Amino acid sequence: MKTPSTLEQLIQALRVLPGVGPKSAQRMAYHLLQHEQAGAARLARALADALQKLHHCARCNTFTEQEVCELCNDPYRDDSQLCVVEMPADLLRMEQTLVFKGRYFVLMGRLSPLDGIGPRDIHFDRLLARASDGKVREVILSTNFTVEGEATAHYLAESLRARGLQVSRIARGLPVGGELEHIDSGTLAQALIERRAL
């Protein structure tokens, strides 16, 4: 008595998903076959579609169905500012603020030497070429304030400055509506250190 091979293959295939081990892959396979046949069919099609149609924007590196994405093609954006983010989701969050009118570059990751993720994996050469187009005046590093995001910003700042580019980093501090009493002391300390003259 063995698991039917198509079921075994599905369980194995599900393990490609991040954070999905053997137990959880089995549970997912049973769930899909038992309760979500239509959803599973949709997922199969969505995967095939995405693989076929999506690729990286030739300018900003985000996912797009075109050669160059909508935003990079928008003639009304400011070519002199280039905002560097880790992931496409960060680009969307930034856009939601309605404050930034420049262009973007999406690293599609962050430096993480312990995981073997180096400059090549965050497309450093492409960022360099993009930032050196003669129009970009300022590169705004908007990676996360995690250990890895900070290390990435540090590395990029050094390398970009060495090439004569002006580099800035988004600010750290209390959130809007934040109360000193409820903020972690690391953030509060940084908010103090990075205080602005009024």
Added chain:
Amino acid sequence: MKTPSTLEQLIQALRVLPGVGPKSAQRMAYHLLQHEQAGAARLARALADALQKLHHCARCNTFTEQEVCELCNDPYRDDSQLCVVEMPADLLRMEQTLVFKGRYFVLMGRLSPLDGIGPRDIHFDRLLARASDGKVREVILSTNFTVEGEATAHYLAESLRARGLQVSRIARGLPVGGELEHIDSGTLAQALIERRAL
């Protein structure tokens, strides 16, 4: 600036997986497109294959690629014993013991009134018909010793006994190699209550 629709569709489609919310679906989609294109293609095929080829065994209800599964077709199994388990994985665990030589019925779930999972969802009518084939002498309830598994066993025992069938329940007690000092007291209490005469 919107998420490309094929990407949005993939993120939505991934949410069919149990325990996968919007954040986690987004992370999975990026991971697949960025680092696991071959794996994602394999997953799409495995899903389509499984949906097309797998269905429930007409006799025991487990997943199979045939009309009746290997085990139900095996002429050397004992028709007088029917072991009832919750899931196909439980059937496999049971087979690994090499102790049981009878037949199986897989509920594909367990009763859970709070989640709206009733007798119909665990294929009670089919179990009843299967157990009433004139050959089955004993139904061995091997659902889990969880609250839901116990409630399921209780319900099945009542209903099957009412139809004149002999019903048993797998034993509860210390695991092989288990030490009193390290066993939870609930299990120890049950091991005492369910002690066997020697």
